[in-house]
Amino acid sequence: MTLTELKYIVAVARERHFGKAAEACFVSQPTLSVAVKKLEEELDVKLFERSANEVAVTPLGEEIVRQAQSVLEQAANIKDIAKRGKDPLAGALALGVIYTIAPYLLPDLVRQVITHSPQMPLMLQENFTVKLLEMLRTGEIDCAILAEPFPDTGLATAPLYDEPFVAAVPMNHPLAKLQSVSAEQLKSETMLLLGNGHCFRDHVLEVCPEFARFSSDAEGIRKSFEGSSLETIKHMVAAGMGITLVPRLSVPREALESRKRRQEDAYVKYLPVTDAHGAPPPTRRVVLAWRRSFTRYEAIAALRNAIYACELPGVTRLS
Secondary structure, X not given: OOHHHHHHHHHHHHHOOHHHHHHHHOOOHHHHHHHHHHHHHHHOOOOEEEOOOOEEEOHHHHHHHHHHHHHHHHHHHHHHHHHHHHOOOOOOEEEEEEOOOHHHHXXXXXXXXXXXXXXXXXXXXXXXXXXHHHHHHHOOOOEEEEEXXXXXXXXXXXXXXXXXXXXXXXXXXXXXXXOOEEHHHHOOOOEEEEOOOOHHHHHHHHHOHHHHHHHHOHHHHHHEEEEOOHHHHHHHHHOOOOEEEEEHHHOXXXXXXXXXXXXXXXXXXXXXXXXXXXXOOOEEEEEEEEOOOOOOHHHHHHHHHHHHHOOOOOOEEOO
């Protein structure tokens, strides 16, 4: 039994597909399949039920995969301890970031890390919250920048900042003449949403819960559309297909200032979202999460300091 074989079975259990698991492990599918079969023969148990369309983990396999995850995590800790003894910041830090944060925070964050902690390069993984949580549990990444709420997995977390939502409307839309909009005013509009899997989609539906039902009826075809990324949705807004909510850091600085706009920003107006009853505007809390067993505390601190050193216009930094 080897750590590599344990890594393979964890990947298969996560992906439910041998081909995708092989891609995630950067090996060929035959190599991974042979290794998994070898481990099954050594243990004399069947870990996976294979069919033409999917792979299912057997009940005993579930227990073995959980133990394999723990073993991989402990093995990673041994390497971390050795590195920490020499230089707590020496060596790459594997950082996961959700899709609706990565494009807007990472450019500045990478520059800050290069400047202040050049011996700690960032290995970046952009993905959905659920996938990053799984990668944290298996030790594939060291820490992740996520938006609350997410399932309690026993992780250590530190708040980074609270980020307000901003309404994006077409420049020729009647709402574009206003200085701000309320959630009540958004209810009668065609809402553009991110697809399933994006936590920011859920955040938007919390602000405008009436759009949650549109995905299952004919009216919804007219009242809401889905995009694959925030930038795609902004282009849809510019084209006049509807309005949306976006996190504040995704708003180009030029779009909120009097200086010349970029051409693509000339067709979108960004408006603060207010509440007629005086309640605070809708926001999301962004946090840094890591395994409690992760031993490079100084690396986590250095990463937090690098994030705080970034320009974060319009957000409230937290300590």
